[in-house]
Amino acid sequence: MKDELRERLRRTRRVTTPWSGDGTRGVTAARLDELLGHWTDGYDWPAHERRIAALPWETLRNGGLRVVHRRAADPDAPVVVLLHGWPDSVLRYERVLPLLPDMNVVVPALPGFPFAPPLTGPGMTMNRIAEILAAALGELGYGHYTLSGGDVGGTVAEILAGRHPDRVTALHLTNVAPWRTLTADPSKLPSDAADYLGRAAGWFRREGGYIAEQSTRPNTLAVALGDSPAGLAAWIAEKLEAWSDDSAFTTDDLLTWITAYWVTGTIGTSFAAYVEPVTLPERIETPTVLSIFPRDIKPEPRSYAEAFLNVQHYEEHDSGGHFAAFEVPEAYAEDLRRAVNLRASRSLG
16 A cells, blocks of 8 residues: 555646645645655655554444543543544544543544444434444443544534433533534524624635535545545645644644545545534533634634533633644643533532
8 A cells, every 4th residue: 555655646747726825725736745745755654554553442343333442440430432523533532542541531433434444335424423322332331421522523422412311421522513503593592693603604605615515526526535645635634734723733643644544545435424414403401511722613602502502611722723632632631521520510419
């Protein structure tokens, strides 16, 4: 795979546009050249692959789900489930895992994403993922847990909490499920929450072209990105850099997250979260910690979040973005512990 990838990279046909130097129009030609040059000569995927393989992986019977699973020394330790999104994978939580030695930690490779079993057919909705996850956690012996995540993972967490409130004792989210903006009635929201819907709509018009393509023409896009490492790098690196703090990712970090999609061939199947329909509970009463990071794509005001979630803590941070667990792991872990403490308070109550 390494030799084939390098040969493809060496034969990349450079494509320029009149806007190749304008970062507001996507990845610049200079930045892409830098990434492809290092990917071809200098990047050591086998070293990163060995590190990833050394994580405590398990494959479960329920849905064939693959998870990174580490049990705490104390069998009664709280259970936290860390749910990634797009365009990332379990690697989002590599830097958080060492900060939670006193907890049972489960990091699922969500179906369709890198390191998960191949997705071979339609119908893998986020609602179905939530049920697969609930069954898998039961197989691991966990009846109660705190869910943590954002993006696709955050939406799965909301669904799971809505369907199984007896199991999900607390939520830690970095955003409200974005699909809610499509059905929210501004006349029923406080004024600043209604204003947020306008800002979110503006973001979708300016930045949401990838969502439209992934949700409506996944077959076409999957060919372009699945057959061209340069195309894949341009598609993913743009998002990783635009949605995070400056210098949050080293070049090796970016290439590892991109290579994970390349070697597993999952860029097309990762679109399932955008293609398949989703059904969200109207409101979730599970106690929730909402972490707001300034470089995230469309941070919500508290009033908007409270229309759908039982927000107990609304934590605004000075740094971090869409991939906060990787960018600012200490801050992320601190907020996760706040959610775990909500679980403890709820149990005592």
